Amino acid sequence: MLVQTYVDMLSAKSVIRNLSEYAVARGKEIGYDNVFDYTLGNPSVPVPDAVNQTMIELLSTKSSMELHGYSQSLGIPEVRVKVAASLNRRFGMNYTMDHIFMTSGAAGAIAHALRLVTVPGDEVLTFAPFFPEYNPYVNLTGAVLKVVPADVKSFQINFEAFESMINEKTMAVMVNTPNNPSGICYSTNTIEKLSNILTEKSKQYGHVIYLISDEPYREIVFEGVDAPYVSKFYDHTISCYSFSKSLSLPGERIGYVAINPKCEGADKMAVMCGQISRGIGHNCPASLIQLAVAENLDLTADMSVYERNMNILYDELTDLGFECVKPGGTFYIFPKALEDDAIAFCEKAKRYDFIGVPSDSFGCPGHFRLAYCISTEKVERSLEALRRFVREMY
Amino acid sequence: MLVQTYVDMLSAKSVIRNLSEYAVARGKEIGYDNVFDYTLGNPSVPVPDAVNQTMIELLSTKSSMELHGYSQSLGIPEVRVKVAASLNRRFGMNYTMDHIFMTSGAAGAIAHALRLVTVPGDEVLTFAPFFPEYNPYVNLTGAVLKVVPADVKSFQINFEAFESMINEKTMAVMVNTPNNPSGICYSTNTIEKLSNILTEKSKQYGHVIYLISDEPYREIVFEGVDAPYVSKFYDHTISCYSFSKSLSLPGERIGYVAINPKCEGADKMAVMCGQISRGIGHNCPASLIQLAVAENLDLTADMSVYERNMNILYDELTDLGFECVKPGGTFYIFPKALEDDAIAFCEKAKRYDFIGVPSDSFGCPGHFRLAYCISTEKVERSLEALRRFVREMY
Numbered sequence: 001m002l003v004q005t006y007v008d009m010l011s012a013k014s015v016i017r018n019l020s021e022y023a024v025a026r027g028k029e030i031g032y033d034n035v036f037d038y039t040l041g042n043p044s045v046p047v048p049d050a051v052n053q054t055m056i057e058l059l060s061t062k063s064s065m066e067l068h069g070y071s072q073s074l075g076i077p078e079v080r081v082k083v084a085a086s087l088n089r090r091f092g093m094n095y096t097m098d099h100i101f102m103t104s105g106a107a108g109a110i111a112h113a114l115r116l117v118t119v120p121g122d123e124v125l126t127f128a129p130f131f132p133e134y135n136p137y138v139n140l141t142g143a144v145l146k147v148v149p150a151d152v153k154s155f156q157i158n159f160e161a162f163e164s165m166i167n168e169k170t171m172a173v174m175v176n177t178p179n180n181p182s183g184i185c186y187s188t189n190t191i192e193k194l195s196n197i198l199t200e201k202s203k204q205y206g207h208v209i210y211l212i213s214d215e216p217y218r219e220i221v222f223e224g225v226d227a228p229y230v231s232k233f234y235d236h237t238i239s240c241y242s243f244s245k246s247l248s249l250p251g252e253r254i255g256y257v258a259i260n261p262k263c264e265g266a267d268k269m270a271v272m273c274g275q276i277s278r279g280i281g282h283n284c285p286a287s288l289i290q291l292a293v294a295e296n297l298d299l300t301a302d303m304s305v306y307e308r309n310m311n312i313l314y315d316e317l318t319d320l321g322f323e324c325v326k327p328g329g330t331f332y333i334f335p336k337a338l339e340d341d342a343i344a345f346c347e348k349a350k351r352y353d354f355i356g357v358p359s360d361s362f363g364c365p366g367h368f369r370l371a372y373c374i375s376t377e378k379v380e381r382s383l384e385a386l387r388r389f390v391r392e393m394y
Numbered sequence: 395m396l397v398q399t400y401v402d403m404l405s406a407k408s409v410i411r412n413l414s415e416y417a418v419a420r421g422k423e424i425g426y427d428n429v430f431d432y433t434l435g436n437p438s439v440p441v442p443d444a445v446n447q448t449m450i451e452l453l454s455t456k457s458s459m460e461l462h463g464y465s466q467s468l469g470i471p472e473v474r475v476k477v478a479a480s481l482n483r484r485f486g487m488n489y490t491m492d493h494i495f496m497t498s499g500a501a502g503a504i505a506h507a508l509r510l511v512t513v514p515g516d517e518v519l520t521f522a523p524f525f526p527e528y529n530p531y532v533n534l535t536g537a538v539l540k541v542v543p544a545d546v547k548s549f550q551i552n553f554e555a556f557e558s559m560i561n562e563k564t565m566a567v568m569v570n571t572p573n574n575p576s577g578i579c580y581s582t583n584t585i586e587k588l589s590n591i592l593t594e595k596s597k598q599y600g601h602v603i604y605l606i607s608d609e610p611y612r613e614i615v616f617e618g619v620d621a622p623y624v625s626k627f628y629d630h631t632i633s634c635y636s637f638s639k640s641l642s643l644p645g646e647r648i649g650y651v652a653i654n655p656k657c658e659g660a661d662k663m664a665v666m667c668g669q670i671s672r673g674i675g676h677n678c679p680a681s682l683i684q685l686a687v688a689e690n691l692d693l694t695a696d697m698s699v700y701e702r703n704m705n706i707l708y709d710e711l712t713d714l715g716f717e718c719v720k721p722g723g724t725f726y727i728f729p730k731a732l733e734d735d736a737i738a739f740c741e742k743a744k745r746y747d748f749i750g751v752p753s754d755s756f757g758c759p760g761h762f763r764l765a766y767c768i769s770t771e772k773v774e775r776s777l778e779a780l781r782r783f784v785r786e787m788y
Contacts, residue, residue: 001565001601002659002666003513009669010662046458055682056453064440068643104498104677111675119397133672140673171395207395249462251681253498265396272400278527279534280674281505283498287645288449289680 075102183327469496503634577721
């Protein structure tokens with residue numbers, strides 16, 4: 001018999017995926033250039049040339065056994081050393097290779113982090129608005145994801161709601177800053193306050209509450225924005241990183257877990273990840289990709305387009321009367337819709353070939369997400385459609 | 395709190411790993427050339443040049459977005475089409491892309507296959523001798539692995555023991571042919587008999603018993619050996635493949651699940667794998683590697699060295715009086731030790747710098763495994779050490 005859990009999931013099709021498929025289909029009718037497709041968070045800038053060149057160099061010079069042989073299940077040792085050094089240099093941390101576990105992207109990192117510190121029945125808290133994949137990430141481990149309602153004024157943390165929801169079954173809290181879908185970076189003040197509550201509640205409940213910090217957008221922070229390194233503020237932090245966005249190579253599936261050296265159990269956690277891998281069939285990201293990113297750790301793709309696009313959209317949206325918190329990073333913006341029903345709002349926008357994603361699946365109704373990882377030229381052309389839509393419909 | 399399951403696993407160090415580390419350490423004392431290290435199943439022949447050339451070509455010509463962008467979670471569609479076509483051409487099957495799910499190696503494939511058809515508490519049967527990683531692969535899903543004792547005369551299947559162990563909780567049977575550690579290929583006769591029993595028992599228990607066929611050694615079959623394609627003989631077969639051995643790139647983590655089109659639920663299983671991935675953080679193998687193997691599906695590394703090494707070892711072992719079933723493929727041989735305690739036997743062999751792995755963890759005591767994926771020159775030099783060991787110790 002097929003396992004019913006997964007059969008049941010087949011009928012719940014992703015809203016984002018549906019809209020993205022609609023945009024592509026519509027593009028076949030009127031030309032994709034004329035569809036203002038803000039649905040998908042797929043990096044639009046090329047991988048830095050240096051990364052491709054590193055791979056070509058490796059393929060041309062390294063021996064087959066050295067390059068394509070089994071890597072250790074925690075990742076290639078020299079790669080882990082370099083990742084630790086880069087984090088220490090950039091964020092003033094004290095990681096060693098023993099705190100780094102290489103993964104197939106942030107999804108792989110989170111899969112390990114959750115299994116390190118939760119068992120079925122435990123609760124994991126996260127904050128709306130949130131990346132909807134957290135639902136299967138957490139719930140399919142047997143733990144239960146609980147979502148703290150948003151602070152819609154700032155998209156920082158709604159601490160009142162958080163304190164009412166945290167309880168003795170809470171084993172981990174997940175944060176995502178810079179945030180998908182709001183584009184907001186949690187401020188130093190927010191993270192300090194979060195850290196204080198976690199410390200106090202850990203003491204109260206007699207067990208550490210771990211902070212799982214999902215950071216695929218860490219390198220996409222706009223001019224002058226306060227976007228601190230989360231792990232600096234709370235010892236029991238497990239950082240989950242992906243190079244997908246910073247190096248524009250989401251298909252290559254490469255990231256890591258970085259365990260704060262002061263975390264309870266820090267000395268065991270990377271090797272435990274190696275054991276977790278045996279159960280979930282992870283067994284390392286590809287050697288070639290590990291070696292290639294290790295040579296380019298301080299590099300990012302040219303991501304200036306994202307800030308440029310954000311400013312154009314933010315100015316236009318506020319001019320048109322949208323309530324909108326200005327993003328501090330990522331390539332998302334999350335304005336309030338012009339009616340309570342964001343699904344109806346986005347349906348109407350579709351008539352103008354302006355395709356955004358209604359916010360319901362992000363745990364924060366009444367808003368919509370625009371993923372502006374598209375060309376600036378297209379963003380500019382989209383404004384007229386947006387204006388017409390607002391003028392004619394509201 | 396750290397999750398105890400994984401903490402407990404840290405103390406149980408792999409026998410193979412320990413012996414391999416011993417061999418490397420000993421190599422530092424006397425020169426690794428003088429250590430006859432038969433511990434690890436790490437392919438010793440280089441990746442075919444064409445594979446590296448394909449990657450260089452892709453890196454030099456494809457657009458960044460096309461090459462490094464997100465692939466669909468089931469794998470890159472054109473890759474799945476090509477994998478299906480290659481299997482159909484070589485094994486007379488009728489796969490379409492809808493039956494193919496790309497994975498990070500065989501471990502990733504098995505992780506999905508198990509979750510398709512078992513829930514916690516279900517039983518999975520496999521046959522000794524067996525790859526010890528099946529223990530964490532199965533048991534960490536919550537299902538329970540049961541091992542059918544070996545038929546030590548042939549290392550085919552001990553059907554009497556199998557029929558006594560199969561029961562209404564058996565949801566899947568795992569086979570590994572060509573087999574690690576025995577090197578044996580299940581014959582047409584064995585697979586037909588297995589298929590008949592599974593069909594009969596499925597009917598008796600009122601649910602399909604799936605056959606999970608783990609086939610990383612499928613392309614390493616020696617001259618004249620009967621090594622049929624398992625899925626041809628039983629409709630409810632999920633084949634799990636890895637390119638690690640056939641293309642000598644175990645570090646690149648690439649393989650697939652191939653679902654027999656007549657399998658119960660065949661139309662749903664690949665998309666269900668996509669859902670399973672969300673829970674275990676899989677999300678596809680690396681795009682570059684997917685595209686590279688798709689261009690080289692009918693190619694293998696030059697694996698003639700394995701058969702040459704096998705013949706040399708088999709002749710010498712039988713000359714020395716070892717009971718030994720002649721391998722039909724892989725790069726393993728699995729002779730009976732010269733005393734009942736294989737661990738003691740292998741300890742004694744270490745004094746001659748002849749390092750094999752005792753069979754206890756393979757579920758078949760009293761034997762030892764030699765992984766002869768090393769140079770023929772070294773195999774030949776090892777014979778004198780083997781002879782001295784046997785002469786002086788037994």
